[in-house]
Amino acid sequence: MPVSAQCLILVINPGSTSTKIAIYDHSEAVWQSTIRHTAEELARYGSISEQLPFRKQLALEQLKASGIDLSSLQAVIGRGGLIKPVSSGVYRVNDLMKSHLHSGFQGQHASNLGGLIAADIAAMCPQDVQAYIADPVVVDELQPCARIAGHPLFERRSVFHALNQKAVARMYARENNIPYEQLNLVVAHLGGGISVGAHSRGNVIDVNQALDGEGPFSPERSGTLPVGQLADICFSGKYTHKDIAAMINGKGGLTALCNSNNVQQLIADAQAGNKHTELLLEAMCYQVAKETGAMSAALKGDVNCIILTGGIAHNTWVTDRITQCVQFIAPVRIYPGEDEMAALAMNVQMALSGEIEPKEYQ
Numbered sequence: 001m002p003v004s005a006q007c008l009i010l011v012i013n014p015g016s017t018s019t020k021i022a023i024y025d026h027s028e029a030v031w032q033s034t035i036r037h038t039a040e041e042l043a044r045y046g047s048i049s050e051q052l053p054f055r056k057q058l059a060l061e062q063l064k065a066s067g068i069d070l071s072s073l074q075a076v077i078g079r080g081g082l083i084k085p086v087s088s089g090v091y092r093v094n095d096l097m098k099s100h101l102h103s104g105f106q107g108q109h110a111s112n113l114g115g116l117i118a119a120d121i122a123a124m125c126p127q128d129v130q131a132y133i134a135d136p137v138v139v140d141e142l143q144p145c146a147r148i149a150g151h152p153l154f155e156r157r158s159v160f161h162a163l164n165q166k167a168v169a170r171m172y173a174r175e176n177n178i179p180y181e182q183l184n185l186v187v188a189h190l191g192g193g194i195s196v197g198a199h200s201r202g203n204v205i206d207v208n209q210a211l212d213g214e215g216p217f218s219p220e221r222s223g224t225l226p227v228g229q230l231a232d233i234c235f236s237g238k239y240t241h242k243d244i245a246a247m248i249n250g251k252g253g254l255t256a257l258c259n260s261n262n263v264q265q266l267i268a269d270a271q272a273g274n275k276h277t278e279l280l281l282e283a284m285c286y287q288v289a290k291e292t293g294a295m296s297a298a299l300k301g302d303v304n305c306i307i308l309t310g311g312i313a314h315n316t317w318v319t320d321r322i323t324q325c326v327q328f329i330a331p332v333r334i335y336p337g338e339d340e341m342a343a344l345a346m347n348v349q350m351a352l353s354g355e356i357e358p359k360e361y362q
Contacts, residue, residue: 024345078114080136134347160195167343190312198295216287219261222252289325303330
């Protein structure tokens with residue numbers, strides 16, 4: 001059935017095995033579709049950027065089959081990829097950004113396709129439509145001292161769940177009628193990876209590098225590892241660079257410790273009497289709480305609220321244990337789930353309404 005146009009925004013979120021697309025009327029989803037991609041389909045392409053025509057065509061076919069006319073769109077926004085470090089905000093997709101997304105400026109990831117698909121579809125619209133991204137994972141607002149590592153060959157980097165962290169922080173601010181820029185918050189995103197950020201009056205001044213570096217272990221990532229032991233393993237001759245990378249991101253954390261990344265099932269096993277699984281889950285919660293304490297210190301103890309979010313935040317077994325450890329610091333609020341599509345739509349709606357000014361990628 002065709003979607004009647006009011007203020008229609010096309011949202012595009014490419015993942016490793018799927019491409020999610022949706023139409024939002026202002027901030028309300030009026031149509032959604034998830035296109036699944038098999039391993040065999042994606043194996044035909046040598047790089048992420050080579051998947052662009054394939055994924056874009058599937059998205060266009062879905063839109064056409066659902067009666068959605070490109071002439072009804074007011075904006076197109078894609079999930080931001082691994083471009084160079086940027087401050088938080090909504091960015092117009094320009095030629096420099098497209099070049100960096102194509103080349104994989106900071107690495108190859110399916111999210112690099114978000115801005116590229118958005119730009120191509122926006123260019124196909126008969127009216128003047130702008131393509132955007134918002135709050136990519138490389139949002140970098142670290143204070144200078146937070147960048148320093150213990151050796152000149154290393155530097156701490158900001159890679160985290162910026163889109164969801166910023167979205168729930170702004171949601172909390174609106175609910176309490178306080179501008180986000182006047183709040184100090186600690187936001188813990190609990191998902192396949194875990195990031196804990198110190199939000200100081202609108203800027204994330206410190207956060208653990210949640211992709212392949214540090215912080216709490218998670219269902220799929222090892223987080224901070226003892227570096228001496230890691231160095232020994234790297235030079236043991238038993239593992240390749242690819243093996244070590246997988247240990248850190250993808251096959252680390254609960255996947256390595258429990259042979260499963262299904263937190264809900266692991267909690268059920270713990271509640272059924274599996275003491276070893278219970279201990280490992282307790283350790284993950286413990287590390288999240290410790291990181292929350294560290295980020296509270298980054299805010300000098302002036303914390304308005306601690307926010308727990310992400311898919312794992314649906315599990316009260318987890319959130320209760322973290323809350324017990326950190327509630328002495330500040331009140332704890334829980335915003336379970338990670339609605340990236342809604343967060344993207346909210347960001348572009350703020351740009352279209354004039355609430356925020358879109359930025360230029362330079």
